[in-house]
Amino acid sequence: MAFDLSRRTALKGMMNGAAVAVGVPLLDAFLDGNGTALAATGAQVPVRFGTWFWGLGVNPSRWFPDTAGANYDLKPELAPIKDYQSKISVLGNFNVILDGAPNLPHASGGPAIRTGRALTAERGLPGESFDVTIGDQIGTRTRFRSLDASAIGDPRNSLSGRGGGNLNPSETSAASLYTRIFGPGFKDPNSASFTPDPQVMARRSVLSGVTEQRQALEAAVGAADKQKLDQYFTSLRQLEKRLDVELTKPEPLQACVVPGAKPPEMTASGDIEAVIKNHEMMADMMVMALACDQTRVFNMMFNNGASSLTRIGSTITHHQLTHEEVLDNRLGYQPEATFFLTKIMEAWVYFIAALDKVQEGDRTLLDNTLILAHSETEFAKFHTIDNIPMMLAGRAGGRVKSGLYVDGAGTPVSRVGLSLQQIMGVSIDKWGSKSMETNKTISELIA
Numbered sequence: 001m002a003f004d005l006s007r008r009t010a011l012k013g014m015m016n017g018a019a020v021a022v023g024v025p026l027l028d029a030f031l032d033g034n035g036t037a038l039a040a041t042g043a044q045v046p047v048r049f050g051t052w053f054w055g056l057g058v059n060p061s062r063w064f065p066d067t068a069g070a071n072y073d074l075k076p077e078l079a080p081i082k083d084y085q086s087k088i089s090v091l092g093n094f095n096v097i098l099d100g101a102p103n104l105p106h107a108s109g110g111p112a113i114r115t116g117r118a119l120t121a122e123r124g125l126p127g128e129s130f131d132v133t134i135g136d137q138i139g140t141r142t143r144f145r146s147l148d149a150s151a152i153g154d155p156r157n158s159l160s161g162r163g164g165g166n167l168n169p170s171e172t173s174a175a176s177l178y179t180r181i182f183g184p185g186f187k188d189p190n191s192a193s194f195t196p197d198p199q200v201m202a203r204r205s206v207l208s209g210v211t212e213q214r215q216a217l218e219a220a221v222g223a224a225d226k227q228k229l230d231q232y233f234t235s236l237r238q239l240e241k242r243l244d245v246e247l248t249k250p251e252p253l254q255a256c257v258v259p260g261a262k263p264p265e266m267t268a269s270g271d272i273e274a275v276i277k278n279h280e281m282m283a284d285m286m287v288m289a290l291a292c293d294q295t296r297v298f299n300m301m302f303n304n305g306a307s308s309l310t311r312i313g314s315t316i317t318h319h320q321l322t323h324e325e326v327l328d329n330r331l332g333y334q335p336e337a338t339f340f341l342t343k344i345m346e347a348w349v350y351f352i353a354a355l356d357k358v359q360e361g362d363r364t365l366l367d368n369t370l371i372l373a374h375s376e377t378e379f380a381k382f383h384t385i386d387n388i389p390m391m392l393a394g395r396a397g398g399r400v401k402s403g404l405y406v407d408g409a410g411t412p413v414s415r416v417g418l419s420l421q422q423i424m425g426v427s428i429d430k431w432g433s434k435s436m437e438t439n440k441t442i443s444e445l446i447a
Helices: 076-087 109-115 130-138 174-182 198-212 214-219 223-246 272-291 318-324 335-356 414-423
Strands: 010-015 018-023 048-053 088-095 147-150 297-301 369-374 390-393 404-412
Touching (some): 048 130, 130 414, 147 174, 335 369
Parallel strands (some): 147 297
Antiparallel strands (some): 010 018
16 A cells, blocks of 8 residues: 655544544655755744753853864863854843943843843843743744743842843743643644644633724724724734644644653752752643644753752852852862752753754754853852853754854943844844944854
């Protein structure tokens, strides 16, 4: 028997006198020779984007490479990435320009990287973060526009939002993240059966009825109300797209393996051992959310900016140590504070490795993803915000070169955000505000 192989291939037959059809997963036979697109239609394998954050920076002389380009040298504090160096680029000497705004300790750096703007208030974001903009570009046909998580257990630990001081709250435990992704509303893309939720169908029907009356309503109101209605209907259209996703049988995905059991609920804790465990479980959940195409955008926060990490048996926080621990003159750094940085870099490698284990044709999920990892300060003891450590992992489906050290030579950090958005398909030719407005991308990274 000959098969016409395509993404829509199904095994068809009869059972008890009734016709049945069983879907099959995303097989290599459905992909082109490079494993990057569906052979029948040319549709590309999804490209994803994410961020990974850690607080309190690095010891610069022990972290940043000395020489720009490929095969960069690995200093002691960057050594944990050795096995993945060819898939990770390091970014240095990109500066945050405040234009007279205060340097708010542990608060100014992160928002400047994410929005291209100087922060003028203690909390929130001064503008839309680039992950949200990218989500509007690549996340409209997935169940979640983005997923946000904080391994340290604080829902306010977030650098994602549309501005105006607002932040997208983070999931705080692997158990809650599991429920959100794989709980009610999840449709297994590899299941042979699919039954649309009647409640979702009803909501979709109601929304369609509302949008059909839009023009008549807009004609009856003034300019100010028209602007409000435009914002309202834009939100409705976004919700309709999400409901459409929930009412459409998912495409089968070979890499999607639904976790067998919900992780145990963990009490929020700043103990580094507990945070590492929570992060590992969250990383595994996030990887499967991407592999199952539940989202194409994510934000993973390992700890908070003014890091409240501790060690079991101690009440002294990571943050306290960066300011109070005496600098060891023989070593040239603060060994107790640096212990936490070593654990943070190991956690970053765990996340990268989890993505790289998932095969998608000839590539891995990491190859089809682009992740920006960054901190909020360079050297925590002095709250410096120039030369904040940043890394890029993955190749965005072949759009990005990897394994480089890029020296920004003191140019604005907004070049990073502009480059990321352009790589991910956002139509934008400049980004940032005031002295951080730029139209100069990081050409070294573009494949």
